[in-house]
Amino acid sequence: xxxxxxxxxxxxxxxxxxxxNNRLYNFLSPLVQFGTRCHYQRFDVHGLENLPTDGAYIIAxxxxxxxxxxxxxxxxxxxxxxxxxxxxxxEKPVIRAILTFLKILPVYRIRDGQSNLSKNNxxxxxxxxxxxxxxxxxxxxxxxxxxxxxxxxxxxxxFRIAGETQLKLGDHPLYIVPxxxxxxxxxxxxSNLVVNIGKPIPVQPFMKDxxxxxxxxxxxxxxxxxxxxxxxxxxxxxEEYYDEIFTLxxxxxGAVRQREGMTNSAWNRFLVRQKISLxxxxxxxxxxxxxxxxxxxxxxxxxxxxxxHLRERDVPDHWSLPLTLLALLPVLLLAAGVCCVPVVRLLFxxxxxxxxxxxxxxxxxxxxxxxxxxxxxxxxxxxxxxLSIIYGIVIVIVMACTGGMWMSRLADLGAWWGLxxxxxxxxxxxxxxxxxxxxxxxxxxxxxxLFKLVKSKEMKNLEGLYRRLVELF
Numbered sequence: 001x002x003x004x005x006x007x008x009x010x011x012x013x014x015x016x017x018x019x020x021n022n023r024l025y026n027f028l029s030p031l032v033q034f035g036t037r038c039h040y041q042r043f044d045v046h047g048l049e050n051l052p053t054d055g056a057y058i059i060a061x062x063x064x065x066x067x068x069x070x071x072x073x074x075x076x077x078x079x080x081x082x083x084x085x086x087x088x089x090x091e092k093p094v095i096r097a098i099l100t101f102l103k104i105l106p107v108y109r110i111r112d113g114q115s116n117l118s119k120n121n122x123x124x125x126x127x128x129x130x131x132x133x134x135x136x137x138x139x140x141x142x143x144x145x146x147x148x149x150x151x152x153x154x155x156x157x158x159f160r161i162a163g164e165t166q167l168k169l170g171d172h173p174l175y176i177v178p179x180x181x182x183x184x185x186x187x188x189x190x191s192n193l194v195v196n197i198g199k200p201i202p203v204q205p206f207m208k209d210x211x212x213x214x215x216x217x218x219x220x221x222x223x224x225x226x227x228x229x230x231x232x233x234x235x236x237x238x239e240e241y242y243d244e245i246f247t248l249x250x251x252x253x254g255a256v257r258q259r260e261g262m263t264n265s266a267w268n269r270f271l272v273r274q275k276i277s278l279x280x281x282x283x284x285x286x287x288x289x290x291x292x293x294x295x296x297x298x299x300x301x302x303x304x305x306x307x308x309h310l311r312e313r314d315v316p317d318h319w320s321l322p323l324t325l326l327a328l329l330p331v332l333l334l335a336a337g338v339c340c341v342p343v344v345r346l347l348f349x350x351x352x353x354x355x356x357x358x359x360x361x362x363x364x365x366x367x368x369x370x371x372x373x374x375x376x377x378x379x380x381x382x383x384x385x386x387l388s389i390i391y392g393i394v395i396v397i398v399m400a401c402t403g404g405m406w407m408s409r410l411a412d413l414g415a416w417w418g419l420x421x422x423x424x425x426x427x428x429x430x431x432x433x434x435x436x437x438x439x440x441x442x443x444x445x446x447x448x449x450l451f452k453l454v455k456s457k458e459m460k461n462l463e464g465l466y467r468r469l470v471e472l473f
Contacts (some may be wrong), residue, residue, distance in 0.1 A: 041192055058161070059136050085106045153463075162203045173204060192269070216358070244302075245281070252469065319441075
């Protein structure tokens with residue numbers, strides 16, 4: 001059975017090379033892109049103008065999640081990119097066929113066995129063909145994922161491919177495009193994602209050294225990419241105080257934005273996280289008394305939040321009481337309408353039946369079954385994506401077949417209910433992020449003000465600790 005599946009997948013589109021046009025891939029790709037954007041509340045891409053138009057290029061993103069960075073690249077690349085991934089995930093024939101269909105090639109490492117390294121010669125040849133055919137090639141700059149906002153050392157495979165391809169291209173330019181990708185939360189759906197595309201690095205200037213002394217040229221290219229990529233991402237360099245600096249990047253974000261006159265957008269929060277971590281990295285290197293005090297206060301603040309079961313951002317990001325009550329009002333009105341007005345109740349239930357996926361806490365399931373935290377978001381996305389497609393198809397068929405039986409006054413619509421359901425599923429996917437996050441925010445703020453009422457002394461102490469952090473920064 002698996003051999004038949006492998007043969008079927010391998011014959012889809014009859015592509016001779018991995019970069020060749022594939023009709024099924026072209027059909028599914030927009031759907032995956034739509035699903036990726038719906039997985040985040042905000043999907044901000046900056047620097048699209050930096051993608052080269054006069055030559056081939058390699059996209060080199062930082063790598064903190066397993067699948068989510070490639071999905072981000074898929075959303076902004078003007079042509080279908082070809083990806084390189086670690087070879088161990090290609091072991092099963094069915095998985096290998098699927099990954100190849102998705103335009104992913106394996107790269108072999110020392111840990112895959114010394115005898116397998118020679119297979120990279122064919123992979124590198126195919127990678128060069130991708131670039132020579134004018135398609136972007138995407139390699140994760142660090143070669144492995146990392147669940148910290150920290151740039152890891154880079155391997156040499158990407159730069160060897162770049163140098164050998166440039167030799168074949170001659171005077172035609174080849175570029176490496178550094179790309180920062182930042183997640184404000186790794187595991188929860190409907191967080192924010194920021195893509196920051198930097199200025200392309202031309203490979204041609206390194207070619208003299210590449211011809212004369214390849215290892216020197218590879219190190220030069222690696223250093224150039226590392227220098228270009230770090231400012232494009234949230235790169236906390238201090239490993240000793242990483243946790244404290246990361247906490248402060250989030251806790252102090254609102255105060256710094258207010259001081260700088262910046263609005264509360266995903267892009268501005270990313271810029272402020274960069275600003276805070278750069279300042280704290282510098283202060284950590286100086287090891288001044290003020291910094292040591294700030295670290296100590298940060299640890300106390302984090303421990304206090306943990307003991308009270310509050311998020312570290314609940315104190316700085318909480319809404320005022322009038323705003324909290326005002327935000328709660330539409331929820332109460334909807335609840336009253338569902339309880340008392342039949343039409344409102346039917347419309348609400350229809351909406352909920354058509355697309356309940358946003359309210360399923362799949363991230364809690366992946367947390368239980370996936371040991372590697374860097375894979376959880378990718379698995380969670382896969383579960384929600386395929387569950388949405390399957391559920392959407394089923395609900396559209398059911399609605400089309402049953403017509404308006406469930407709402408007799410609109411029974412004349414008949415099978416048109418299927419199209420209405422399809423529209424609701426599509427709209428529900430778009431609105432899911434803002435809706436779920438708004439409901440969560442209302443719940444958090446109601447809980448915050450309840451704590452202010454019943455645990456007033458503890459909350460005053462916690463707020464005092466926060467004010468101390470702002471003063472020390």
